[in-house]
Amino acid sequence: MPLATILWVDDEIESLQSQKLFLENKGYSVHTLTNGFDAIEFVKQQPVDLVLLDETMPGITGLETLAKIKELNQQIPVVLITKNETENLMDEAIGSQISDYLIKPVNPNQVLLSLKKILDNKRLVAERTTSAYQQQFRNLFMALNSNPDYNEWMDIYKKLVYWELEMEKSDSPEMQEVLQSQKEEANTEFCKFVCRNYLNWVNPRSDDAPIMSNTLFKFKVLPHISKEVPTFFILLDNLRFDQWKAIQPIFAEYFRILEEDTFYSILPTATQYARNALFAGLMPLEIEKQFPQLWKNDEEEGGKNLQEDHFFHAQLKRLKRDDIKHSYVKVVNHQAGNELVNNIHNLLGNDLNIIVYNFVDMLSHARTEMEVLKELASDEISYRSITTSWFEHSPLFQALKKIADKKINLVLATDHGSVRVNTPHKVVGDKQTTTNLRYKHGRNLNYEAKDVLAIRDPKDAGLPVPTVNSSYIFAKEDGYLCYPNNYNHYVNYYRNTFQHGGISLEEMIVPVIKMTSK
Structure with missing residues (x-):
C-alpha cells in the first residue's frame, strides 16, 4: 500500500525519472504526464492525493491547469514547480490555492520535504x-x-x-x-x-485559601482598574477552561493575552450562588444577611440573578472603590446582543464596563432538552466546537472587534464550569428537597455517604439555611443525583448531559484571562 498517490505533470518529465524513482523508493506511487489536458482527464478518473505541477507547459499553462483541477476537486493539494520567481506569478498562484511552490531546478529532497509537509503533517x-x-x-x-x-x-x-x-x-x-x-x-x-x-x-476565612468567586474582583480585577484606560470585564457564563482554550486563538487575533489564570468557583457551582458571590464579593450567607429582601433561595419564585449590579455597587462601596465609574450590561438574547454591538463605543468613557453574557449555560440546558443538540454536542470535543462556532458569529465578538483598535484592557472570566455526568446516585428526600442534579438541599436527605460531600450545617460553607435542619449535598466527579421514583427514566434522560453545581475540576477550576489591545 503506497503512502500516497502523486501525479507529476511536466513537459520535460523524461529528465525527472531519477526523481520519480527516488519518491517511489520512499513509498509513494508516482504517475507522470506531460501536459495539462491529460492531467485534468487523469484527475477526473483517478483518485490522487497530491499534484506536482510544472508552471510552464505548451498548450495549457500550469496556472490554467491548476484552476481546472481545483474546479474538479477543491481538496487536492497542488505544488507548483516554476522557473519564474516573479512576485505577481506567486501572488496569482497563492491566490489560486496552491499548497506549496518549488523553484526549478528541484532536488529530490526538496520534493520529499514538500510532500511530507503537506501529506504527512497530520x-x-x-x-x-x-x-x-x-x-x-x-x-x-x-x-x-x-x-x-x-x-x-x-x-x-x-x-x-x-x-x-x-x-x-x-x-x-x-x-x-x-x-x-x-x-x-x-x-x-x-x-x-x-x-x-x-x-x-x-469558614473561618483562611489566610491560605485560593482566589474564589467571592474574592475574584478584589484580587484579580479592581487592582488593575485605572482612570486612563477603560477595562471591560466580560463574564461568559458556564465557560470551562477547555472552552476558553478553544476560543483563545480568536481573541489572540485582536488582543494581546497578558495572563491566563484560573480561580475556584464556590459551591454550589451554580449561577445563583457563584455569580452572586462574584459580584457581591461575599459568600451567599453574607449576601442573605446584608440583603434579606434581595436574596432568593432555590425554591423561591422569581429570578435568582437579578440583583448583580446592586450587589456590585455595594462591593465597590465596601472596598472604598466607589469612585470607579462603571456600567453593567446583561445579554440574555440576540436582540440584547445587537444592542451591545450598537452601544459598545458609548462605554469607552467608563473606567469599568461589566458585560454578563449568557450563552454557554443556555447551550448546556438546551442540550439536555433537545435531541438534535445531544447529537451535535455529544462529547467534550463537539461541545468545545459548538462554543467556538457560536463565539465566532456572536454579537459579543462583533462588539469586541469594534473596540479592538482602541486602548482598552479586557478581563474575561466565568461563574462556574460544567461536567458531563455518567454515574447516577440515588437520593431520597422530602417534598422540600431541591431538584438540582449536582447538588441538593433539604431535610432528612438519604444518600450514600461515599457519593457526595455532605454539609450538615450550611453556615459552615457560607450558605443560607433555607429551612430549619436543611443540609446540602454535592455530587462528586461525574455523578448525578436522582430520586427513586421514576428512577430509570431520569437516569437515562440525564446521562451524558453537561451539568453543574457539584465538585469536579471542570466545574470548580475556571478561567480568568487578562488581555489588552494590541
Missing part, C-alpha cells in the same frame, strides 16, 4: 503528540500522587486540558483512552482534596 503531529504525552504521563501521575495544594491542582488541570486538546490531533484511540482514565483519576483525587479543605477556605 500523521507526524499525531505521532509526536502521542509520544510527548507518553513522556508526560509519568510526571502527571507523580503530581497527582504528591498531595498537591490548590495552586498545583490548577496547574494539573491546565496540563490535562492541554493534552486533551493536543490529543484531538492524534488518531490514537488507545492514548486518548489513557488520557481519559488519567483525567478520571485526577477528578477522584481532586474531589478528595476539596472535601478535606473546602470548609477551611470559606
Whole structure:
C-alpha cells in the first residue's frame, strides 16, 4: 500500500525519472504526464492525493491547469514547480490555492520535504503528540500522587486540558483512552482534596485559601482598574477552561493575552450562588444577611440573578472603590446582543464596563432538552466546537472587534464550569428537597455517604439555611443525583448531559484571562 498517490505533470518529465524513482523508493506511487489536458482527464478518473505541477507547459499553462483541477476537486493539494520567481506569478498562484511552490531546478529532497509537509503533517503531529504525552504521563501521575495544594491542582488541570486538546490531533484511540482514565483519576483525587479543605477556605476565612468567586474582583480585577484606560470585564457564563482554550486563538487575533489564570468557583457551582458571590464579593450567607429582601433561595419564585449590579455597587462601596465609574450590561438574547454591538463605543468613557453574557449555560440546558443538540454536542470535543462556532458569529465578538483598535484592557472570566455526568446516585428526600442534579438541599436527605460531600450545617460553607435542619449535598466527579421514583427514566434522560453545581475540576477550576489591545 503506497503512502500516497502523486501525479507529476511536466513537459520535460523524461529528465525527472531519477526523481520519480527516488519518491517511489520512499513509498509513494508516482504517475507522470506531460501536459495539462491529460492531467485534468487523469484527475477526473483517478483518485490522487497530491499534484506536482510544472508552471510552464505548451498548450495549457500550469496556472490554467491548476484552476481546472481545483474546479474538479477543491481538496487536492497542488505544488507548483516554476522557473519564474516573479512576485505577481506567486501572488496569482497563492491566490489560486496552491499548497506549496518549488523553484526549478528541484532536488529530490526538496520534493520529499514538500510532500511530507503537506501529506504527512497530520500523521507526524499525531505521532509526536502521542509520544510527548507518553513522556508526560509519568510526571502527571507523580503530581497527582504528591498531595498537591490548590495552586498545583490548577496547574494539573491546565496540563490535562492541554493534552486533551493536543490529543484531538492524534488518531490514537488507545492514548486518548489513557488520557481519559488519567483525567478520571485526577477528578477522584481532586474531589478528595476539596472535601478535606473546602470548609477551611470559606469558614473561618483562611489566610491560605485560593482566589474564589467571592474574592475574584478584589484580587484579580479592581487592582488593575485605572482612570486612563477603560477595562471591560466580560463574564461568559458556564465557560470551562477547555472552552476558553478553544476560543483563545480568536481573541489572540485582536488582543494581546497578558495572563491566563484560573480561580475556584464556590459551591454550589451554580449561577445563583457563584455569580452572586462574584459580584457581591461575599459568600451567599453574607449576601442573605446584608440583603434579606434581595436574596432568593432555590425554591423561591422569581429570578435568582437579578440583583448583580446592586450587589456590585455595594462591593465597590465596601472596598472604598466607589469612585470607579462603571456600567453593567446583561445579554440574555440576540436582540440584547445587537444592542451591545450598537452601544459598545458609548462605554469607552467608563473606567469599568461589566458585560454578563449568557450563552454557554443556555447551550448546556438546551442540550439536555433537545435531541438534535445531544447529537451535535455529544462529547467534550463537539461541545468545545459548538462554543467556538457560536463565539465566532456572536454579537459579543462583533462588539469586541469594534473596540479592538482602541486602548482598552479586557478581563474575561466565568461563574462556574460544567461536567458531563455518567454515574447516577440515588437520593431520597422530602417534598422540600431541591431538584438540582449536582447538588441538593433539604431535610432528612438519604444518600450514600461515599457519593457526595455532605454539609450538615450550611453556615459552615457560607450558605443560607433555607429551612430549619436543611443540609446540602454535592455530587462528586461525574455523578448525578436522582430520586427513586421514576428512577430509570431520569437516569437515562440525564446521562451524558453537561451539568453543574457539584465538585469536579471542570466545574470548580475556571478561567480568568487578562488581555489588552494590541
